[in-house]
Amino acid sequence: MKHFALTGAAGYIAPRHMKAIKDTGNVLVAALDPFESVGIIDSYFPEAEFFTEPEAFEAYLEEARAAEGLDYVSIAAPNYLHYPQIRMSLRLGADALCEKPLVLGEDELDRLAALEAETGHRVWTVLQLRVHPALVALREKLAAEGGHKKVVLTYVTGRGKWYLKSWKSDVKKSGGLATNIGVHFFDMLAWLFGDVQQLEVHAREEQVVAGYMELERAEVSWFLAIDDRYVPTELRAQGQRTYRSITVDGEEIEFSGGFTDLHTEVYRRTLAGQGFGLEDTRTAIRTTERIRTLKPGGRAPRHPFLE
Ligand code: NAD
Known part of the structure:
Protein backbone atom coordinates (compact mmCIF):
# COMPACT_ATOMS: atom_id res chain seq x y z
CA MET A 1 0.00 0.00 0.00
CA VAL A 126 -2.45 13.99 -15.22
CA LEU A 127 -3.03 13.89 -18.99
CA GLN A 128 -6.31 12.11 -18.71
CA LEU A 129 -7.46 12.50 -22.33
CA ARG A 130 -4.64 10.12 -23.28
CA VAL A 131 -6.45 7.34 -21.44
CA HIS A 132 -9.93 8.15 -22.82
CA PRO A 133 -11.01 4.95 -24.65
CA ALA A 134 -12.51 6.80 -27.66
CA LEU A 135 -9.34 8.85 -28.14
CA VAL A 136 -7.07 5.84 -27.75
CA ALA A 137 -9.12 4.16 -30.52
CA LEU A 138 -8.90 7.30 -32.68
CA ARG A 139 -5.12 7.39 -32.29
CA GLU A 140 -4.85 3.79 -33.48
CA LYS A 141 -7.14 4.52 -36.44
CA LEU A 142 -5.12 7.58 -37.45
CA ALA A 143 -1.84 5.67 -37.21
CA ALA A 144 -3.26 2.98 -39.50
CA GLU A 145 -4.64 5.51 -42.01
CA GLY A 146 -1.63 7.83 -42.20
CA GLY A 147 -1.84 11.01 -44.27
CA HIS A 148 -2.37 14.67 -43.44
CA LYS A 149 -5.67 15.75 -41.87
CA LYS A 150 -7.75 18.90 -41.56
CA VAL A 151 -8.97 19.31 -38.00
CA VAL A 152 -11.41 21.76 -36.44
CA LEU A 153 -11.44 21.82 -32.65
CA THR A 154 -14.08 23.76 -30.75
CA TYR A 155 -14.40 23.75 -26.98
CA VAL A 156 -16.83 26.02 -25.19
CA THR A 157 -17.23 25.49 -21.48
CA GLY A 158 -19.39 28.13 -19.86
CA ARG A 159 -18.06 29.46 -16.57
CA GLY A 160 -19.89 31.77 -14.19
CA LYS A 161 -18.74 35.21 -13.05
CA TRP A 162 -16.70 33.62 -10.26
CA TYR A 163 -14.16 32.37 -12.81
CA LEU A 164 -13.10 35.89 -13.76
CA LYS A 165 -12.54 36.74 -10.10
CA SER A 166 -10.59 33.61 -9.22
CA TRP A 167 -6.94 32.60 -9.66
CA LYS A 168 -8.04 30.79 -12.84
CA SER A 169 -8.31 34.00 -14.83
CA ASP A 170 -5.15 35.56 -13.38
CA VAL A 171 -2.53 34.87 -16.07
CA LYS A 172 0.30 34.86 -13.53
CA LYS A 173 -1.42 32.20 -11.47
CA SER A 174 -3.10 30.01 -14.09
CA GLY A 175 -1.25 30.83 -17.32
CA GLY A 176 -4.52 32.08 -18.85
CA LEU A 177 -7.29 30.37 -20.77
CA ALA A 178 -5.23 28.45 -23.35
CA THR A 179 -3.05 27.07 -20.56
CA ASN A 180 -5.65 26.37 -17.93
CA ILE A 181 -8.37 24.92 -20.12
CA GLY A 182 -6.66 24.41 -23.47
CA VAL A 183 -3.66 22.41 -22.29
CA HIS A 184 -5.69 19.17 -22.40
CA PHE A 185 -6.46 19.75 -26.06
CA PHE A 186 -3.02 20.92 -27.13
CA ASP A 187 -1.58 17.83 -25.52
CA MET A 188 -4.18 15.64 -27.23
CA LEU A 189 -3.49 17.21 -30.64
CA ALA A 190 0.26 16.67 -30.41
CA TRP A 191 -0.30 13.11 -29.16
CA LEU A 192 -2.58 12.39 -32.14
CA PHE A 193 -0.87 14.36 -34.91
CA GLY A 194 2.75 15.04 -33.94
CA ASP A 195 4.78 18.06 -32.94
CA VAL A 196 3.82 21.68 -33.63
CA GLN A 197 5.44 23.14 -36.77
CA GLN A 198 3.65 26.44 -37.00
CA LEU A 199 1.38 28.39 -34.68
CA GLU A 200 -0.84 31.45 -35.03
CA VAL A 201 -3.05 33.16 -32.48
CA HIS A 202 -6.11 34.85 -33.99
CA ALA A 203 -7.93 35.94 -30.83
CA ARG A 204 -6.80 36.20 -27.23
CA GLU A 205 -9.33 37.78 -24.91
CA GLU A 206 -10.43 37.19 -21.36
CA GLN A 207 -13.04 34.60 -22.38
CA VAL A 208 -11.93 33.47 -25.83
CA VAL A 209 -8.69 32.25 -27.36
CA ALA A 210 -8.42 30.91 -30.90
CA GLY A 211 -5.89 30.22 -33.59
CA TYR A 212 -4.33 27.84 -36.02
CA MET A 213 -1.57 25.28 -35.82
CA GLU A 214 0.24 23.08 -38.22
CA LEU A 215 1.27 19.74 -36.77
CA GLU A 216 3.34 17.02 -38.43
CA ARG A 217 0.20 15.20 -39.61
CA ALA A 218 -2.59 17.81 -39.46
CA GLU A 219 -3.58 21.44 -39.77
CA VAL A 220 -5.83 22.55 -36.97
CA SER A 221 -8.19 25.47 -36.49
CA TRP A 222 -8.89 25.76 -32.78
CA PHE A 223 -11.28 27.78 -30.67
CA LEU A 224 -11.67 27.79 -26.88
CA ALA A 225 -14.13 29.85 -24.85
CA ILE A 226 -15.58 30.08 -21.38
CA ASP A 227 -18.45 32.31 -22.54
CA ASP A 228 -21.53 30.14 -23.05
CA ARG A 229 -22.88 32.53 -25.67
CA TYR A 230 -20.67 30.55 -28.06
CA VAL A 231 -22.64 27.35 -27.42
CA PRO A 232 -24.72 26.82 -30.59
CA THR A 233 -28.19 28.38 -30.17
CA GLU A 234 -30.23 25.18 -30.35
CA LEU A 235 -28.10 23.52 -27.64
CA ARG A 236 -28.15 26.62 -25.46
CA ALA A 237 -31.94 26.63 -25.70
CA GLN A 238 -31.83 23.16 -24.14
CA GLY A 239 -29.80 24.55 -21.24
CA GLN A 240 -26.43 23.28 -22.43
CA ARG A 241 -23.43 25.34 -21.32
CA THR A 242 -20.73 23.14 -22.80
CA TYR A 243 -20.01 22.39 -26.44
CA ARG A 244 -17.21 20.10 -27.49
CA SER A 245 -16.52 19.25 -31.11
CA ILE A 246 -13.57 17.83 -32.98
CA THR A 247 -13.83 17.11 -36.67
CA VAL A 248 -11.16 15.29 -38.66
CA ASP A 249 -11.55 15.80 -42.42
CA GLY A 250 -15.12 16.93 -41.70
CA GLU A 251 -16.03 13.84 -39.65
CA GLU A 252 -17.16 14.43 -36.05
CA ILE A 253 -15.22 12.49 -33.40
CA GLU A 254 -17.59 11.23 -30.74
CA PHE A 255 -16.07 11.37 -27.26
CA SER A 256 -18.69 13.06 -25.11
CA GLY A 257 -19.00 10.15 -22.66
CA GLY A 258 -16.35 8.17 -20.85
CA PHE A 259 -14.92 10.99 -18.74
CA THR A 260 -15.52 9.45 -15.34
CA ASP A 261 -12.71 7.63 -13.59
CA LEU A 262 -10.00 8.83 -15.97
CA HIS A 263 -8.04 10.07 -12.93
CA THR A 264 -8.18 6.57 -11.48
CA GLU A 265 -6.79 5.17 -14.73
CA VAL A 266 -3.97 7.75 -14.66
CA TYR A 267 -3.19 6.69 -11.09
CA ARG A 268 -3.13 3.01 -12.11
CA ARG A 269 -0.61 3.74 -14.82
CA THR A 270 1.51 5.95 -12.62
CA LEU A 271 1.64 3.32 -9.88
CA ALA A 272 2.74 0.80 -12.52
CA GLY A 273 5.59 3.13 -13.58
CA GLN A 274 3.83 3.86 -16.89
CA GLY A 275 2.39 7.28 -16.14
CA PHE A 276 2.97 10.56 -18.01
CA GLY A 277 6.21 12.33 -17.21
CA LEU A 278 8.06 15.58 -17.93
CA GLU A 279 8.82 14.82 -21.57
CA ASP A 280 5.26 13.67 -22.33
CA THR A 281 3.92 17.10 -21.45
CA ARG A 282 6.69 19.23 -22.99
CA THR A 283 4.99 20.00 -26.32
CA ALA A 284 1.76 21.11 -24.63
CA ILE A 285 3.63 23.29 -22.09
CA ARG A 286 5.72 24.88 -24.84
CA THR A 287 2.64 25.47 -27.03
CA THR A 288 0.57 27.07 -24.30
CA GLU A 289 3.51 29.24 -23.25
CA ARG A 290 3.83 30.48 -26.84
CA ILE A 291 0.08 31.13 -27.14
CA ARG A 292 0.34 33.30 -24.02
CA THR A 293 2.83 35.68 -25.66
CA LEU A 294 2.50 35.35 -29.45
CA LYS A 295 1.30 38.51 -31.17
CA PRO A 296 -2.20 37.83 -32.59
CA GLY A 297 -2.30 37.75 -36.38
CA GLY A 298 -1.26 35.58 -39.30
CA ARG A 299 -2.64 34.43 -42.61
CA ALA A 300 -4.08 31.01 -41.87
CA PRO A 301 -7.84 30.52 -42.15
CA ARG A 302 -9.88 31.60 -39.11
CA HIS A 303 -11.93 29.16 -37.07
CA PRO A 304 -15.59 29.36 -38.25
CA PHE A 305 -16.68 30.82 -34.86
CA LEU A 306 -14.46 33.87 -35.47
CA GLU A 307 -16.02 34.69 -38.81
P1 NAD B 1 -9.82 25.15 -7.04
O1 NAD B 1 -9.60 26.61 -6.96
O2 NAD B 1 -11.21 24.62 -6.92
O3 NAD B 1 -8.95 24.43 -5.93
C1 NAD B 1 -7.63 24.78 -5.63
C2 NAD B 1 -7.44 24.57 -4.15
O4 NAD B 1 -6.06 24.83 -3.84
C3 NAD B 1 -8.27 25.53 -3.31
O5 NAD B 1 -9.02 24.80 -2.35
C4 NAD B 1 -7.24 26.43 -2.66
O6 NAD B 1 -7.63 26.88 -1.36
C5 NAD B 1 -6.04 25.50 -2.60
N1 NAD B 1 -4.75 26.17 -2.39
C6 NAD B 1 -4.43 27.48 -2.57
N2 NAD B 1 -3.17 27.70 -2.19
C7 NAD B 1 -2.67 26.52 -1.74
C8 NAD B 1 -1.44 26.10 -1.21
N3 NAD B 1 -0.42 26.95 -1.03
N4 NAD B 1 -1.30 24.82 -0.86
C9 NAD B 1 -2.30 23.94 -1.02
N5 NAD B 1 -3.51 24.26 -1.51
C10 NAD B 1 -3.68 25.54 -1.88
O7 NAD B 1 -9.16 24.64 -8.37
P2 NAD B 1 -9.35 23.24 -9.12
O8 NAD B 1 -10.30 23.41 -10.24
O9 NAD B 1 -9.59 22.15 -8.14
O10 NAD B 1 -7.90 23.10 -9.78
C11 NAD B 1 -6.81 22.60 -9.05
C12 NAD B 1 -5.78 22.05 -10.03
O11 NAD B 1 -6.37 21.00 -10.79
C13 NAD B 1 -5.31 23.08 -11.05
O12 NAD B 1 -3.97 22.83 -11.36
C14 NAD B 1 -6.17 22.82 -12.26
O13 NAD B 1 -5.56 23.21 -13.47
C15 NAD B 1 -6.34 21.32 -12.17
N6 NAD B 1 -7.58 20.84 -12.78
C16 NAD B 1 -7.52 19.72 -13.53
C17 NAD B 1 -8.65 19.22 -14.14
C18 NAD B 1 -8.56 17.98 -14.97
O14 NAD B 1 -9.51 17.71 -15.71
N7 NAD B 1 -7.48 17.23 -14.90
C19 NAD B 1 -9.88 19.86 -13.97
C20 NAD B 1 -9.93 20.99 -13.15
C21 NAD B 1 -8.76 21.46 -12.55
Whole structure:
Protein backbone atom coordinates (compact mmCIF):
# COMPACT_ATOMS: atom_id res chain seq x y z
CA MET A 1 0.00 0.00 0.00
CA LYS A 2 1.42 3.36 -1.06
CA HIS A 3 1.25 6.44 1.15
CA PHE A 4 -0.03 9.62 -0.47
CA ALA A 5 -0.27 13.26 0.58
CA LEU A 6 -2.48 15.77 -1.25
CA THR A 7 -2.38 19.54 -1.77
CA GLY A 8 -5.39 21.64 -2.77
CA ALA A 9 -7.67 19.28 -0.82
CA ALA A 10 -10.63 21.70 -0.66
CA GLY A 11 -10.72 22.34 -4.39
CA TYR A 12 -12.93 21.20 -7.23
CA ILE A 13 -10.69 18.44 -8.55
CA ALA A 14 -9.35 17.08 -5.22
CA PRO A 15 -12.16 14.50 -4.71
CA ARG A 16 -11.12 12.76 -7.93
CA HIS A 17 -7.65 12.33 -6.46
CA MET A 18 -9.03 11.03 -3.17
CA LYS A 19 -11.22 8.56 -5.08
CA ALA A 20 -8.32 7.45 -7.28
CA ILE A 21 -6.08 6.90 -4.23
CA LYS A 22 -8.82 4.81 -2.63
CA ASP A 23 -9.80 2.92 -5.79
CA THR A 24 -6.20 1.89 -6.40
CA GLY A 25 -5.98 0.48 -2.86
CA ASN A 26 -3.72 3.13 -1.36
CA VAL A 27 -3.96 5.57 1.54
CA LEU A 28 -4.00 9.34 2.01
CA VAL A 29 -1.94 10.20 5.08
CA ALA A 30 -2.10 14.01 4.98
CA ALA A 31 -3.78 16.85 3.12
CA LEU A 32 -3.05 20.56 2.76
CA ASP A 33 -5.31 23.49 1.93
CA PRO A 34 -5.32 27.02 3.36
CA PHE A 35 -9.11 26.88 2.99
CA GLU A 36 -10.52 24.59 5.66
CA SER A 37 -13.73 23.49 3.97
CA VAL A 38 -12.52 19.92 3.55
CA GLY A 39 -15.26 17.74 5.01
CA ILE A 40 -15.06 15.69 1.78
CA ILE A 41 -11.95 14.03 3.25
CA ASP A 42 -14.27 12.05 5.57
CA SER A 43 -15.87 10.34 2.58
CA TYR A 44 -12.54 8.80 1.66
CA PHE A 45 -9.87 9.01 4.37
CA PRO A 46 -11.23 10.09 7.76
CA GLU A 47 -7.90 9.17 9.36
CA ALA A 48 -5.86 11.60 7.23
CA GLU A 49 -4.03 14.49 8.92
CA PHE A 50 -5.04 17.94 7.69
CA PHE A 51 -3.00 21.16 7.54
CA THR A 52 -3.77 24.71 6.50
CA GLU A 53 -0.12 25.82 6.55
CA PRO A 54 2.46 24.50 4.07
CA GLU A 55 5.29 24.59 6.65
CA ALA A 56 3.39 22.38 9.11
CA PHE A 57 2.38 20.01 6.27
CA GLU A 58 5.97 19.72 5.11
CA ALA A 59 7.28 19.10 8.63
CA TYR A 60 4.67 16.41 9.16
CA LEU A 61 5.55 14.70 5.89
CA GLU A 62 9.23 14.77 6.71
CA GLU A 63 8.54 12.97 9.98
CA ALA A 64 5.93 10.67 8.42
CA ARG A 65 8.43 9.64 5.81
CA ALA A 66 11.00 8.71 8.42
CA ALA A 67 8.37 6.76 10.39
CA GLU A 68 6.21 4.96 7.86
CA GLY A 69 7.19 6.14 4.39
CA LEU A 70 5.78 8.65 1.94
CA ASP A 71 5.52 7.53 -1.67
CA TYR A 72 3.60 10.21 -3.60
CA VAL A 73 2.46 13.79 -3.17
CA SER A 74 -0.59 14.51 -5.34
CA ILE A 75 -0.75 18.17 -6.29
CA ALA A 76 -4.12 19.79 -6.97
CA ALA A 77 -3.32 23.35 -5.94
CA PRO A 78 -3.47 26.38 -8.31
CA ASN A 79 -1.15 26.08 -11.33
CA TYR A 80 1.56 28.56 -10.24
CA LEU A 81 2.12 26.48 -7.09
CA HIS A 82 2.79 23.26 -8.99
CA TYR A 83 6.48 23.96 -9.55
CA PRO A 84 7.38 24.74 -5.91
CA GLN A 85 5.19 21.93 -4.61
CA ILE A 86 6.78 19.40 -6.99
CA ARG A 87 10.21 20.51 -5.77
CA MET A 88 9.09 20.07 -2.17
CA SER A 89 7.74 16.58 -2.94
CA LEU A 90 10.93 15.32 -4.56
CA ARG A 91 13.05 16.80 -1.79
CA LEU A 92 10.85 14.97 0.71
CA GLY A 93 11.79 11.72 -1.01
CA ALA A 94 8.46 11.17 -2.77
CA ASP A 95 7.30 11.17 -6.39
CA ALA A 96 4.99 14.03 -7.38
CA LEU A 97 1.71 13.32 -9.22
CA CYS A 98 0.67 16.75 -10.35
CA GLU A 99 -2.40 18.15 -12.05
CA LYS A 100 -2.29 19.81 -15.46
CA PRO A 101 -0.67 22.07 -16.54
CA LEU A 102 2.35 20.49 -14.92
CA VAL A 103 4.14 23.87 -14.92
CA LEU A 104 3.66 27.22 -16.65
CA GLY A 105 6.95 27.40 -18.57
CA GLU A 106 9.26 25.04 -20.41
CA ASP A 107 12.34 26.13 -18.45
CA GLU A 108 10.68 24.72 -15.33
CA LEU A 109 10.53 21.31 -17.01
CA ASP A 110 14.29 21.43 -17.48
CA ARG A 111 14.86 22.36 -13.85
CA LEU A 112 12.58 19.54 -12.71
CA ALA A 113 14.44 17.07 -14.94
CA ALA A 114 17.64 18.06 -13.14
CA LEU A 115 15.94 17.56 -9.80
CA GLU A 116 14.67 14.12 -10.86
CA ALA A 117 18.24 13.14 -11.68
CA GLU A 118 19.51 14.53 -8.38
CA THR A 119 16.86 12.93 -6.13
CA GLY A 120 16.02 9.75 -8.03
CA HIS A 121 12.32 10.57 -7.68
CA ARG A 122 9.90 11.11 -10.53
CA VAL A 123 7.47 13.78 -11.64
CA TRP A 124 4.17 12.53 -13.07
CA THR A 125 1.23 14.42 -14.46
CA VAL A 126 -2.45 13.99 -15.22
CA LEU A 127 -3.03 13.89 -18.99
CA GLN A 128 -6.31 12.11 -18.71
CA LEU A 129 -7.46 12.50 -22.33
CA ARG A 130 -4.64 10.12 -23.28
CA VAL A 131 -6.45 7.34 -21.44
CA HIS A 132 -9.93 8.15 -22.82
CA PRO A 133 -11.01 4.95 -24.65
CA ALA A 134 -12.51 6.80 -27.66
CA LEU A 135 -9.34 8.85 -28.14
CA VAL A 136 -7.07 5.84 -27.75
CA ALA A 137 -9.12 4.16 -30.52
CA LEU A 138 -8.90 7.30 -32.68
CA ARG A 139 -5.12 7.39 -32.29
CA GLU A 140 -4.85 3.79 -33.48
CA LYS A 141 -7.14 4.52 -36.44
CA LEU A 142 -5.12 7.58 -37.45
CA ALA A 143 -1.84 5.67 -37.21
CA ALA A 144 -3.26 2.98 -39.50
CA GLU A 145 -4.64 5.51 -42.01
CA GLY A 146 -1.63 7.83 -42.20
CA GLY A 147 -1.84 11.01 -44.27
CA HIS A 148 -2.37 14.67 -43.44
CA LYS A 149 -5.67 15.75 -41.87
CA LYS A 150 -7.75 18.90 -41.56
CA VAL A 151 -8.97 19.31 -38.00
CA VAL A 152 -11.41 21.76 -36.44
CA LEU A 153 -11.44 21.82 -32.65
CA THR A 154 -14.08 23.76 -30.75
CA TYR A 155 -14.40 23.75 -26.98
CA VAL A 156 -16.83 26.02 -25.19
CA THR A 157 -17.23 25.49 -21.48
CA GLY A 158 -19.39 28.13 -19.86
CA ARG A 159 -18.06 29.46 -16.57
CA GLY A 160 -19.89 31.77 -14.19
CA LYS A 161 -18.74 35.21 -13.05
CA TRP A 162 -16.70 33.62 -10.26
CA TYR A 163 -14.16 32.37 -12.81
CA LEU A 164 -13.10 35.89 -13.76
CA LYS A 165 -12.54 36.74 -10.10
CA SER A 166 -10.59 33.61 -9.22
CA TRP A 167 -6.94 32.60 -9.66
CA LYS A 168 -8.04 30.79 -12.84
CA SER A 169 -8.31 34.00 -14.83
CA ASP A 170 -5.15 35.56 -13.38
CA VAL A 171 -2.53 34.87 -16.07
CA LYS A 172 0.30 34.86 -13.53
CA LYS A 173 -1.42 32.20 -11.47
CA SER A 174 -3.10 30.01 -14.09
CA GLY A 175 -1.25 30.83 -17.32
CA GLY A 176 -4.52 32.08 -18.85
CA LEU A 177 -7.29 30.37 -20.77
CA ALA A 178 -5.23 28.45 -23.35
CA THR A 179 -3.05 27.07 -20.56
CA ASN A 180 -5.65 26.37 -17.93
CA ILE A 181 -8.37 24.92 -20.12
CA GLY A 182 -6.66 24.41 -23.47
CA VAL A 183 -3.66 22.41 -22.29
CA HIS A 184 -5.69 19.17 -22.40
CA PHE A 185 -6.46 19.75 -26.06
CA PHE A 186 -3.02 20.92 -27.13
CA ASP A 187 -1.58 17.83 -25.52
CA MET A 188 -4.18 15.64 -27.23
CA LEU A 189 -3.49 17.21 -30.64
CA ALA A 190 0.26 16.67 -30.41
CA TRP A 191 -0.30 13.11 -29.16
CA LEU A 192 -2.58 12.39 -32.14
CA PHE A 193 -0.87 14.36 -34.91
CA GLY A 194 2.75 15.04 -33.94
CA ASP A 195 4.78 18.06 -32.94
CA VAL A 196 3.82 21.68 -33.63
CA GLN A 197 5.44 23.14 -36.77
CA GLN A 198 3.65 26.44 -37.00
CA LEU A 199 1.38 28.39 -34.68
CA GLU A 200 -0.84 31.45 -35.03
CA VAL A 201 -3.05 33.16 -32.48
CA HIS A 202 -6.11 34.85 -33.99
CA ALA A 203 -7.93 35.94 -30.83
CA ARG A 204 -6.80 36.20 -27.23
CA GLU A 205 -9.33 37.78 -24.91
CA GLU A 206 -10.43 37.19 -21.36
CA GLN A 207 -13.04 34.60 -22.38
CA VAL A 208 -11.93 33.47 -25.83
CA VAL A 209 -8.69 32.25 -27.36
CA ALA A 210 -8.42 30.91 -30.90
CA GLY A 211 -5.89 30.22 -33.59
CA TYR A 212 -4.33 27.84 -36.02
CA MET A 213 -1.57 25.28 -35.82
CA GLU A 214 0.24 23.08 -38.22
CA LEU A 215 1.27 19.74 -36.77
CA GLU A 216 3.34 17.02 -38.43
CA ARG A 217 0.20 15.20 -39.61
CA ALA A 218 -2.59 17.81 -39.46
CA GLU A 219 -3.58 21.44 -39.77
CA VAL A 220 -5.83 22.55 -36.97
CA SER A 221 -8.19 25.47 -36.49
CA TRP A 222 -8.89 25.76 -32.78
CA PHE A 223 -11.28 27.78 -30.67
CA LEU A 224 -11.67 27.79 -26.88
CA ALA A 225 -14.13 29.85 -24.85
CA ILE A 226 -15.58 30.08 -21.38
CA ASP A 227 -18.45 32.31 -22.54
CA ASP A 228 -21.53 30.14 -23.05
CA ARG A 229 -22.88 32.53 -25.67
CA TYR A 230 -20.67 30.55 -28.06
CA VAL A 231 -22.64 27.35 -27.42
CA PRO A 232 -24.72 26.82 -30.59
CA THR A 233 -28.19 28.38 -30.17
CA GLU A 234 -30.23 25.18 -30.35
CA LEU A 235 -28.10 23.52 -27.64
CA ARG A 236 -28.15 26.62 -25.46
CA ALA A 237 -31.94 26.63 -25.70
CA GLN A 238 -31.83 23.16 -24.14
CA GLY A 239 -29.80 24.55 -21.24
CA GLN A 240 -26.43 23.28 -22.43
CA ARG A 241 -23.43 25.34 -21.32
CA THR A 242 -20.73 23.14 -22.80
CA TYR A 243 -20.01 22.39 -26.44
CA ARG A 244 -17.21 20.10 -27.49
CA SER A 245 -16.52 19.25 -31.11
CA ILE A 246 -13.57 17.83 -32.98
CA THR A 247 -13.83 17.11 -36.67
CA VAL A 248 -11.16 15.29 -38.66
CA ASP A 249 -11.55 15.80 -42.42
CA GLY A 250 -15.12 16.93 -41.70
CA GLU A 251 -16.03 13.84 -39.65
CA GLU A 252 -17.16 14.43 -36.05
CA ILE A 253 -15.22 12.49 -33.40
CA GLU A 254 -17.59 11.23 -30.74
CA PHE A 255 -16.07 11.37 -27.26
CA SER A 256 -18.69 13.06 -25.11
CA GLY A 257 -19.00 10.15 -22.66
CA GLY A 258 -16.35 8.17 -20.85
CA PHE A 259 -14.92 10.99 -18.74
CA THR A 260 -15.52 9.45 -15.34
CA ASP A 261 -12.71 7.63 -13.59
CA LEU A 262 -10.00 8.83 -15.97
CA HIS A 263 -8.04 10.07 -12.93
CA THR A 264 -8.18 6.57 -11.48
CA GLU A 265 -6.79 5.17 -14.73
CA VAL A 266 -3.97 7.75 -14.66
CA TYR A 267 -3.19 6.69 -11.09
CA ARG A 268 -3.13 3.01 -12.11
CA ARG A 269 -0.61 3.74 -14.82
CA THR A 270 1.51 5.95 -12.62
CA LEU A 271 1.64 3.32 -9.88
CA ALA A 272 2.74 0.80 -12.52
CA GLY A 273 5.59 3.13 -13.58
CA GLN A 274 3.83 3.86 -16.89
CA GLY A 275 2.39 7.28 -16.14
CA PHE A 276 2.97 10.56 -18.01
CA GLY A 277 6.21 12.33 -17.21
CA LEU A 278 8.06 15.58 -17.93
CA GLU A 279 8.82 14.82 -21.57
CA ASP A 280 5.26 13.67 -22.33
CA THR A 281 3.92 17.10 -21.45
CA ARG A 282 6.69 19.23 -22.99
CA THR A 283 4.99 20.00 -26.32
CA ALA A 284 1.76 21.11 -24.63
CA ILE A 285 3.63 23.29 -22.09
CA ARG A 286 5.72 24.88 -24.84
CA THR A 287 2.64 25.47 -27.03
CA THR A 288 0.57 27.07 -24.30
CA GLU A 289 3.51 29.24 -23.25
CA ARG A 290 3.83 30.48 -26.84
CA ILE A 291 0.08 31.13 -27.14
CA ARG A 292 0.34 33.30 -24.02
CA THR A 293 2.83 35.68 -25.66
CA LEU A 294 2.50 35.35 -29.45
CA LYS A 295 1.30 38.51 -31.17
CA PRO A 296 -2.20 37.83 -32.59
CA GLY A 297 -2.30 37.75 -36.38
CA GLY A 298 -1.26 35.58 -39.30
CA ARG A 299 -2.64 34.43 -42.61
CA ALA A 300 -4.08 31.01 -41.87
CA PRO A 301 -7.84 30.52 -42.15
CA ARG A 302 -9.88 31.60 -39.11
CA HIS A 303 -11.93 29.16 -37.07
CA PRO A 304 -15.59 29.36 -38.25
CA PHE A 305 -16.68 30.82 -34.86
CA LEU A 306 -14.46 33.87 -35.47
CA GLU A 307 -16.02 34.69 -38.81
P1 NAD B 1 -9.82 25.15 -7.04
O1 NAD B 1 -9.60 26.61 -6.96
O2 NAD B 1 -11.21 24.62 -6.92
O3 NAD B 1 -8.95 24.43 -5.93
C1 NAD B 1 -7.63 24.78 -5.63
C2 NAD B 1 -7.44 24.57 -4.15
O4 NAD B 1 -6.06 24.83 -3.84
C3 NAD B 1 -8.27 25.53 -3.31
O5 NAD B 1 -9.02 24.80 -2.35
C4 NAD B 1 -7.24 26.43 -2.66
O6 NAD B 1 -7.63 26.88 -1.36
C5 NAD B 1 -6.04 25.50 -2.60
N1 NAD B 1 -4.75 26.17 -2.39
C6 NAD B 1 -4.43 27.48 -2.57
N2 NAD B 1 -3.17 27.70 -2.19
C7 NAD B 1 -2.67 26.52 -1.74
C8 NAD B 1 -1.44 26.10 -1.21
N3 NAD B 1 -0.42 26.95 -1.03
N4 NAD B 1 -1.30 24.82 -0.86
C9 NAD B 1 -2.30 23.94 -1.02
N5 NAD B 1 -3.51 24.26 -1.51
C10 NAD B 1 -3.68 25.54 -1.88
O7 NAD B 1 -9.16 24.64 -8.37
P2 NAD B 1 -9.35 23.24 -9.12
O8 NAD B 1 -10.30 23.41 -10.24
O9 NAD B 1 -9.59 22.15 -8.14
O10 NAD B 1 -7.90 23.10 -9.78
C11 NAD B 1 -6.81 22.60 -9.05
C12 NAD B 1 -5.78 22.05 -10.03
O11 NAD B 1 -6.37 21.00 -10.79
C13 NAD B 1 -5.31 23.08 -11.05
O12 NAD B 1 -3.97 22.83 -11.36
C14 NAD B 1 -6.17 22.82 -12.26
O13 NAD B 1 -5.56 23.21 -13.47
C15 NAD B 1 -6.34 21.32 -12.17
N6 NAD B 1 -7.58 20.84 -12.78
C16 NAD B 1 -7.52 19.72 -13.53
C17 NAD B 1 -8.65 19.22 -14.14
C18 NAD B 1 -8.56 17.98 -14.97
O14 NAD B 1 -9.51 17.71 -15.71
N7 NAD B 1 -7.48 17.23 -14.90
C19 NAD B 1 -9.88 19.86 -13.97
C20 NAD B 1 -9.93 20.99 -13.15
C21 NAD B 1 -8.76 21.46 -12.55
